[in-house]
Amino acid sequence: MAPTTQFELAQPPNDAISSLVFAPDAPTRLLVSSWDKNVYLYDTHTTSDNGDAEGGVSHGTLLKTYEHRAPVMDVCFGADDNEAFTAGMDWEVRRVDLESGEQTTVSKHTAPVRRVVYSKAHSLLISASWDSTLHIHNPSNPSLTPLTVTLPGKPHAMAASPSKVIVAMTSRLVHIYDLATLAGALEAQTGSAPQPWQQRESSLKFLTRAVAAMPSDGGYATSSIEGRVAVEWFDASAESQARKYAFKCHRQTDNAAAAGTTDVVYPVNALAFHPVHGNTFASAGGDATVALWDAEAKRRMKVYQKFADSVAAVAFSADGRFLAVAVCPGFETGMEDYSGEGRTKIVIRELGENEAKGKGAK
């Protein structure tokens, strides 16, 4: 078969996708968390012969599903390709052994858990919950009493760079914690939570939707519900802070209205930095598009053809060759009912050699 650049995975989740992530060591191993209470593990590039109804349009194999008690809000890989952590609506953070399917509860919050991140370098598991706390664990040393960090607001997005973790909350609050400090505080077992390394106000005026950290450890990008993305640097020096910027994206002009034009502004649901070309990041919007940006050159590199529905999540594979796109209906203001049933898809795009390479540095 000729290689196709873009294809849909067979057997997608039954309801909206909350998050997807590629394995750290295998470029075709993909975990997907869904509102249908399951976590799905796919191999994106083995084609199963059964259930291929649409004449070879679908690819990939669903290896396993892991059922939870409630919708799963986030998922991340742990120390290796066989360990995963999930954030549940049922207030729990769970560890999932992907091989055996065994689930163990790692931590219990007092409200739904919104995000989980795992830092391999510091072997730290950080979960952010709507009870306005972070729970910090060392999964490799369960004897340590987990650390609880109280936040000033509900967290909505979290991302870890090699040395920092960025937590974006309500009221445009952004706290940045130093992972080594957190690890030290956990090790010390004094129970006192360290202060944030930096406290910032979001550069965006609206509710933060997503955060992604640069693999270079230089900075991060945030996005809001109001079609905007901001790029900032960790370095607090004036010249580094002067480099930060924000821009509009994921908007459409609606000319249909008789009285002038209306700009339809979509939320930017997800951000992901490219693991190899560290200046490139992808943004996924409610306008059903995914765009690639060059953070350094401040240029848009590419916009992909519209997908069928809003894009809820994006992820690059560890080698940067693949881009996974979670497509499901977007939740809009005033919706009384919502269902992603039947309209949820996962699209895998194979990137060309230079597709994600910035043009900036010449």
Place this chain on the structure above:
Amino acid sequence: MGKKKRGHPDVEDILSRPWCYYCERDFEDLKLLISHQKAKHFKCDRCGRRLNTAGGLSVHMNQVHKESLSHVENALPNRQGLDVEIFGMEGIPEDVSQQHNQRIIQNFYQAQADRYAATGNPPPGQGGKNPPKKLKMENPDDIKKRLAEHRARIAAQKAAGGAPTHTPPVGAPDGQSPAQSASPGTFANTPVSLPRARPDSLLPPQYPQGGFNYPPSNLPSRPGSNLPAPSGLPPRPGQPGFPGYSPNASTVDELVASASSGQQGDHIDQMIRDLERGEAPAKSATPGAPAAAEEPAPEKKSKKDKDKNVRMVYDDELSPEERMALMPRYAFVPQAV
């Protein structure tokens, strides 16, 4: 004070510029146009190879990558088709070409009118209708005399207790006609009270047609950002469907406007633009503020936002996930432990 030639090209110059069928952009010469087309529209996104035509790219995609090309990249929505074979200026359908020329002409005259309105200069050839501007020279004695008269008048008014009546402006002692007082020399010091329009608007100002006695108070200080591009075309709108746009603009204009929002950020095109302007290529490394439509700082744009109709698909203090979590379908009710 002689007439300044600002180097605005005339219509013929602009009409003769080669332009790209796919994105309606014009170029200094054919070579640049062709390199633009190869880079923007005929480049293979799998291997980066630049082909000469859309057909060539289609064959390349078929043979090398076993894929089929469905549309031309970066093209205006109605120009994405593969059915027309374009190379440089060759192959452009007659009707499209005419449409383009019309657009250029319309934009040109609009830019010209804007320029005249902004500078207050009459169009060339019509300046003669106004009386020649005379430089008024007053010697210090005259001025002192007039000041004394003026003071006397004020004092008389105060003494009479009446409402202050019109006092002739100091600069016009002998009852000049309004037209004369509107000569640039005089109104240069009149305070500009009414900003004509936001500098980012392309809407032609409402100035009286034919006559050139603009009321001085309406004359804005020349807005820097409203200067037409060196090509004589109005500056490209930074935003699709931006507010002040005249509703009767041709569709192509709107398309170009919306498309340019995405395409201006392109590095190659930026370089070509810079080369045309004769700027050093190094300058292109820093993105120009208005160049990348989707990139500017939010502060600058916020002014615009206010007068634009904006509909946010999601506008809430609670996140979509929290809203969804409230629905019975997804809600989790913790069991009493």
